[in-house]
Amino acid sequence: MQQPPEKESFRDAISTVTPTGKRMWLYPKKPKGTYYKKRKAVGYFLVFLLFIGPFLKVNGKQFFLFNVIERKFHVFGTPFYTQDFHLLAIMMLIGIVFVCLFTVGFGRLFCGWVCPQTIFLELIFRPIEYWIEGDRGAQIKLQKMPWNAEKIKRKTLKWSIFFLISFLISNVFLAYFIGSNTLIAYVRSPKENIQTLVFLLCFTAVFYFVFAWFREQVCVIACPYGRLQGVLLDKHSIVVAYDYKRGEKEAGRGKFNKREDRVQSQKGDCIDCDQCVDVCPTGIDIRNGTQLECVNCTACMDACDHMMEAVGLPKNLIRYASEYQIETKQKFQFTNRLKGYSLVLTLLVGLFTVLISTRTTIEATLLRIPGQLFTLNETDNTIRNVYTFKLINKSTQDFEQLEMRLLSHQGKIYMPNQTHIGLKAEELQDGTFFIELQKKSWNGKKLKLEIGFFDQDELIEKASTLFLGPRTYQ
Numbered sequence: 001m002q003q004p005p006e007k008e009s010f011r012d013a014i015s016t017v018t019p020t021g022k023r024m025w026l027y028p029k030k031p032k033g034t035y036y037k038k039r040k041a042v043g044y045f046l047v048f049l050l051f052i053g054p055f056l057k058v059n060g061k062q063f064f065l066f067n068v069i070e071r072k073f074h075v076f077g078t079p080f081y082t083q084d085f086h087l088l089a090i091m092m093l094i095g096i097v098f099v100c101l102f103t104v105g106f107g108r109l110f111c112g113w114v115c116p117q118t119i120f121l122e123l124i125f126r127p128i129e130y131w132i133e134g135d136r137g138a139q140i141k142l143q144k145m146p147w148n149a150e151k152i153k154r155k156t157l158k159w160s161i162f163f164l165i166s167f168l169i170s171n172v173f174l175a176y177f178i179g180s181n182t183l184i185a186y187v188r189s190p191k192e193n194i195q196t197l198v199f200l201l202c203f204t205a206v207f208y209f210v211f212a213w214f215r216e217q218v219c220v221i222a223c224p225y226g227r228l229q230g231v232l233l234d235k236h237s238i239v240v241a242y243d244y245k246r247g248e249k250e251a252g253r254g255k256f257n258k259r260e261d262r263v264q265s266q267k268g269d270c271i272d273c274d275q276c277v278d279v280c281p282t283g284i285d286i287r288n289g290t291q292l293e294c295v296n297c298t299a300c301m302d303a304c305d306h307m308m309e310a311v312g313l314p315k316n317l318i319r320y321a322s323e324y325q326i327e328t329k330q331k332f333q334f335t336n337r338l339k340g341y342s343l344v345l346t347l348l349v350g351l352f353t354v355l356i357s358t359r360t361t362i363e364a365t366l367l368r369i370p371g372q373l374f375t376l377n378e379t380d381n382t383i384r385n386v387y388t389f390k391l392i393n394k395s396t397q398d399f400e401q402l403e404m405r406l407l408s409h410q411g412k413i414y415m416p417n418q419t420h421i422g423l424k425a426e427e428l429q430d431g432t433f434f435i436e437l438q439k440k441s442w443n444g445k446k447l448k449l450e451i452g453f454f455d456q457d458e459l460i461e462k463a464s465t466l467f468l469g470p471r472t473y474q
Contacts, residue, residue, distance in 0.1 A: 014220055015283035015293055025143070026216060028126075029136040029278040033302025039112070043119040050116070054175030054183070059396045061426075066177055072426070079394055079426050083363050090352045097348060099225075101341035103232040106320075107239035111225065112296035117210070117218050120169070122281060122297065125162060125211045132158045136278060159212065166207035170200050216282045220293050229292065235323040236335050240296045242270075242287045242318050243326050253287075256311050269313050276300035276318060286318055361397070362423070364453055364463040365390040369432075374468045381439045383469045390430040391423055391453075399423045399455050404433065407462070408450035411437040435467060442469045 016024050056063040058077025065074035073080040073088060080088055099110060111118055132154050133139045145151050174196075175183045186193040210218060219226055233239070246269050247253055253270035262269070270287065277285045279300060282293035286300045304318040324330060367388050375384040393399065402421040404413045415421075415433040423429055435449065447467040453460045 015291075016217060016220060023217075024283070026281070026283045027136045027139045027143075028281045028283075028299070029275070029303070030126075030130050031122075031279050031297075031299040031302055033306060035298035035302050039298065040123060042113055043123040046114065046116075046119060047124070051172055054172060054180040061396060062179060064176055065179055067179060068177065079396070081363075081392055081394060083392060084359070084394070087352065087355055087359070090348060090355070094345065094348045094352060097341060097345045100228075100232060101338065101345055103228065104234070104237060104335075104337050104341060107233060107237050107290075108226070108229065108294065108296040109238075111219065112240075112298060115295070117223070118295055118297065121211055121215060124165065126281075128161055128165075129158060132161075162212045163204065163208055166211065167200070167204045169207050170203040173203065174200060216293070219295050220282060226292055226295075229290075233290065234335075234337070235327075236333055236337075238320050238322050238332065239290050240286060240294060240298060240301060240318065241290065241321045241323065241326060242276075243316075243321070244287070245326060247287065247317055269308070269317055271307065271311060271313075273307050275303040275307050279303040290323075359394070360461050361393070361395045362399070362402075362453060362461045363392045363394060364451075364461050366451065366463050366465040368466065368468070374470075376470065382436050383439060383442055383467075384434055384436045385467050386432065386434050387465060388430060388432055390428070391421065392428050393423045393425055396425045398425055399460070401455065402460070403454045405452050405454055406435070406449060407452045409437060409441055409447065409467075411435060411441065411449075413451070435465075437467065437469075439469075444469075444471055 013019070016026060018024050053064045054062060061077050061079060062074050063077050065072060067073065071082045073084075075088075075091070102110060129139070133142050142151060142154065171183065171187075178186075186196050190197055214222075248270065249268040250266035252268060253272045254265075254267045256271035256273075260267075274285075276287070277283075277300075279302075280286070281297060281299065282295060284291050284293045286294065301318045301320075305315040308315045308317055322332070325332070367390075369386050369388055372386050375386075376382075377384065389404075391402070400420075400422050402423055403419075404415075404421075406413060413433060413435055415431060418431075421429065421431070437447075441447075447469075448464055449467050450462060450464050452462050
């Protein structure tokens with residue numbers, strides 16, 4: 001049956017734009033229910049982790065740090081450097097594949113339960129708005145009201161609180177990039193760090209713009225993850241879905257009437273109350289099917305369950321289900337797509353585990369000084385090469401007396417004015433040293449030397465370099 005044009009409009013226009021192209025401001029009804037309580041528990045826990053993350057220390061190291069300028073990265077308290085970029089890249093790939101796998105199986109569950117945009121907007125900023133301006137009806141009434149003293153007071157209070165929260169969020173995010181200790185030092189002396197304060201205010205303005213005005217447009221327009229739905233979702237994906245077979249039946253949906261026998265009238269269980277639409281933070285009608293704007297926030301599920309319970313009909317008319325499940329009443333299936341993503345994810349996790357387990361405590365780089373040739377000493381029949389070394393301590397342990405020793409050949413290693421190397425935790429150190437071999441060890445070709453770095457006779461790291469000498473020796 002062909003739908004009337006007005007019933008198809010949702011398929012060619014987003015819900016937050018009017019037919020003339022103007023922004024349609026949404027006033028979602030305050031959600032409540034079982035799923036909302038669960039989302040609040042998860043969301044506030046994640047907010048707590050976000051706020052304590054920069055100030056949580058493991059062995060004196062920040063739990064999470066992404067200092068791009070100084071090229072210092074801490075993940076779960078473990079330091080990473082630019083030399084470990086391949087590990088960070090694999091971690092990012094694991095995250096991307098995991099999100100794809102999760103989306104194929106469970107839709108945009110990430111958006112509704114874990115995404116910072118949704119958590120901040122729906123669990124922090126909107127509740128403040130409900131507290132100051134009231135629920136949906138009160139907000140609409142306030143918006144239509146002329147700018148009198150009452151409206152100015154409420155709007156000013158709301159915008160001021162929004163700005164303060166945005167400023168706080170900016171400080172927390174900055175701590176992830178410059179370190180919590182540095183941030184605290186800046187806060188204690190703001191006059192000496194005006195430039196940092198300006199950057200903070202710029203980020204505050206961005207957060208304020210997003211949560212005070214742009215809002216759900218981030219999910220609908222800006223977020224690329226929403227666009228991935230068309231590629232990743234299929235009829236087997238678990239999403240927030242309306243059971244159209246039960247809700248529509250033969251005669252379609254209709255308003256609830258106590259005197260009416262809905263079984264006899266062949267009307268569906270949907271009583272056309274529009275509560276699922278009023279409570280939706282992106283302004284869609286879930287009864288039109290899975291749509292780009294849906295972030296799987298479960299607000300419509302709670303609203304529908306409440307109405308079903310009020311009229312004495314079974315709950316779960318809107319529930320977590322796939323199109324295939326609603327159509328065939330079959331259970332969740334582990335499809336070939338899920339198996340493929342799972343295999344890729346397993347391989348990436350396995351590769352990362354191997355690389356992280358074989359990651360050395362110290363990374364050594366040895367280079368011959370450019371332009372310097374070997375030196376022949378006829379007095380003691382030796383050949384000498386000069387090198388530079390660069391050592392990076394990737395651990396939280398201090399090494400007081402690192403010693404270099406030749407492992408592959410007989411010879412000597414010595415450094416000008418020192419016999420050992422002191423290397424503190426997360427320190428980078430460079431210097432110059434000489435390698436000296438006897439002429440009888442030289443075979444007329446380049447030698448590949450292997451050098452070990454020892455800490456109290458314990459081999460910590462190995463490195464190799466080339467040794468040059470005369471092409472022939474007679």
